[in-house]
Amino acid sequence: MVESSVVSKPLVSIFVIAYNQEKFIGPALESVLNQTYDNIEVVVGDDCSSDGTWDVICEYKARFPGKIVAFRNERNLGITANSNEVLRRCRGKYVAHMGGDDLFLPEKIAKQVAAMEADERIVLCYHDIEVFQSETNETICFKSSGSKSYPPKSGFAHAVVKHVVESGNMLMAAMSVMVRRDAIPEHGYDYRVPYASDWLMWIEVLAGSDANARVVFLPEVLARYRRHENNITNRSNVYRADPYVTLAITEAKYPWLVPAVRKAIVRMRYSRGINYILAGDASIGRLLLLESLRCGWVSPKIFYWLLVSYFPWVRRRNKLMEGK
Numbered sequence: 001m002v003e004s005s006v007v008s009k010p011l012v013s014i015f016v017i018a019y020n021q022e023k024f025i026g027p028a029l030e031s032v033l034n035q036t037y038d039n040i041e042v043v044v045g046d047d048c049s050s051d052g053t054w055d056v057i058c059e060y061k062a063r064f065p066g067k068i069v070a071f072r073n074e075r076n077l078g079i080t081a082n083s084n085e086v087l088r089r090c091r092g093k094y095v096a097h098m099g100g101d102d103l104f105l106p107e108k109i110a111k112q113v114a115a116m117e118a119d120e121r122i123v124l125c126y127h128d129i130e131v132f133q134s135e136t137n138e139t140i141c142f143k144s145s146g147s148k149s150y151p152p153k154s155g156f157a158h159a160v161v162k163h164v165v166e167s168g169n170m171l172m173a174a175m176s177v178m179v180r181r182d183a184i185p186e187h188g189y190d191y192r193v194p195y196a197s198d199w200l201m202w203i204e205v206l207a208g209s210d211a212n213a214r215v216v217f218l219p220e221v222l223a224r225y226r227r228h229e230n231n232i233t234n235r236s237n238v239y240r241a242d243p244y245v246t247l248a249i250t251e252a253k254y255p256w257l258v259p260a261v262r263k264a265i266v267r268m269r270y271s272r273g274i275n276y277i278l279a280g281d282a283s284i285g286r287l288l289l290l291e292s293l294r295c296g297w298v299s300p301k302i303f304y305w306l307l308v309s310y311f312p313w314v315r316r317r318n319k320l321m322e323g324k
Helices: 025-033 053-063 079-087 108-117 157-166 198-207 242-253 255-278 282-294 300-310 313-323
Strands: 012-018 040-046 068-072 094-099 122-133 139-142 178-180 214-227
Touching: 012 025, 012 079, 012 108, 025 040, 025 053, 025 094, 040 053, 040 079, 053 068, 094 108, 108 122, 108 178, 108 214, 122 198, 157 198, 157 214, 157 255, 198 242, 242 255, 255 282, 255 300, 282 300
Parallel strands: 012 040, 012 094, 040 068, 122 214
Antiparallel strands: 094 178, 122 139, 122 178
16 A cells, blocks of 8 residues: 555656666666655666666666666667657656766755745756766766856746856756656657757756746755766767757747857857867867857957967966966
8 A cells, every 4th residue: 555645745757868887877776766755756768788787777677666667778779769768658747867877865856846846837946966986986076066167047947048058058967957747848859969968958848838937946966977987978079069959959949049049159169169279279279269259258268278279388387376
């Protein structure tokens, strides 16, 4: 017999995508199963892993048949397609997202549900996360409260979405997001963005909501993002086109977000310019930084990096000074 206290709580679907994460999927599932919130279903999609990931998932499914819904794709579909396979199996009022190498802290789901249940206008809730080094367990940074973080935003969805676009997907981490299932677009994740499709998902959830819809940020760390050599974010060449496709779709679908799209493009050129300079290709880096200036983004940092592109010793000298 199911306890009435559990029945009265809304069902939360915990959305887990996994691929070749044999070492990490067990701890990830443990962190979900250790939640203080009872009424959850854990929907796990293994994207035809070539290691022992599926075997580990099956062990947990056998131990927790009432909690874990798991499937394995017959062939590797990629992140976006696998995400849609997971999403269509999610039955909860709310959906919380995680990768197969992430970790939830025990109070995460309970605190997010409490926040969303307190105001039916809230369509999306997110929180701060800790980024840590997998090998050493050392903290690298915090997503929302670090010195270089994009300032978190709460408020009306149509206002917050402008920051979601402008930030270049730096505002919220996917693993921090809980969203109302009925706010997710019917088509799910957009197949035109094969890898980093979460950014467009958050844009569509917020831009597609009504004028009264709201977003809430919880100013505490409720999850941990594992940094390791196989993170998709460490393979930037794999999904370099995705952000530009996301912005093109956003511009076409939501004309009122065009100014935010323009700002995002400038930020992306600036970031790519720095990356090229750091990689030793100063000429391309300078072109991207100058393009940012021409588009109207004037920042002392641009001039600093332009100087570094001509005189790399400037950056080395600054690093030495900071170390004193």
